[in-house]
């Protein structure tokens with residue numbers, strides 16, 4: 001089994017929204033804002049190359065949204081999902097499984113693309129099964145007013161209409177049946193209903209895809225929450241438990257959204273778990 005870090009493209013989000021009630025004087029040290037108060041955000045995915053599977057975890061913003069939509073998100077840099085896959089020797093059609101931590105557009109936008117004549121949408125991975133969690137699917141397809149702008153219909157309905165959608169239930173990793181891959185999922189409900197955070201055993205390390213539970217190194221302190229969280233108090237509990245465990249068991253945190261830090265370990269301090277060391281994926285595993 002091999003893992004690959006796949007950059008699907010960078011964008012920007014409002015720094016204030018990314019740090020909620022934390023004052024800018026504090027978060028601006030780790031995540032410096034530009035003149036529009038926007039901070040750098042990555043959409044870094046993980047590709048698992050297993051015996052007969054090629055599993056992609058999350059897939060970024062995609063390319064099908066309007067220019068008006070993208071103008072709000074200041075895309076920057078040269079990364080694209082297709083090119084990053086190609087650089088590792090793969091094509092979009094090689095992907096067998098698309099695992100989505102949750103269905104906010106910056107995590108699953110790459111799942112769906114325009115069809116050839118631009119008359120409708122189709123799965124961007126035509127040979128893949130798309131995996132989400134059942135309660136999360138309901139939550140996303142009947143969205144609350146708070147998250148409505150993050151769950152885009154054009155990302156969701158084509159997955160179902162194509163017949164490629166499948167569900168993971170708590171305690172199951174069905175899509176990895178017969179695999180020898182050490183793969184566990186932490187379900188967290190604070191950011192959104194049933195966000196799924198993969199824990200992968202690889203080269204004697206536990207690598208955790210932290211998605212929106214810990215978006216960047218700047219979010220390692222428990223109260224540093226984004227204001228996108230629907231249940232902030234629950235996120236704090238979940239984060240505290242997770243970070244304590246991660247520090248104790250020496251987990252390697254893989255950041256989807258940190259444009260400048262790929263992986264880190266934690267150390268326990270009197271203030272709680274804090275950053276220990278950062279790594280690039282290549283220096284750690286290649």
Ligand SMILES: [Zn+2]
Pocket residue numbers: 102104191192212228
């Ligand atoms: Zn999210």
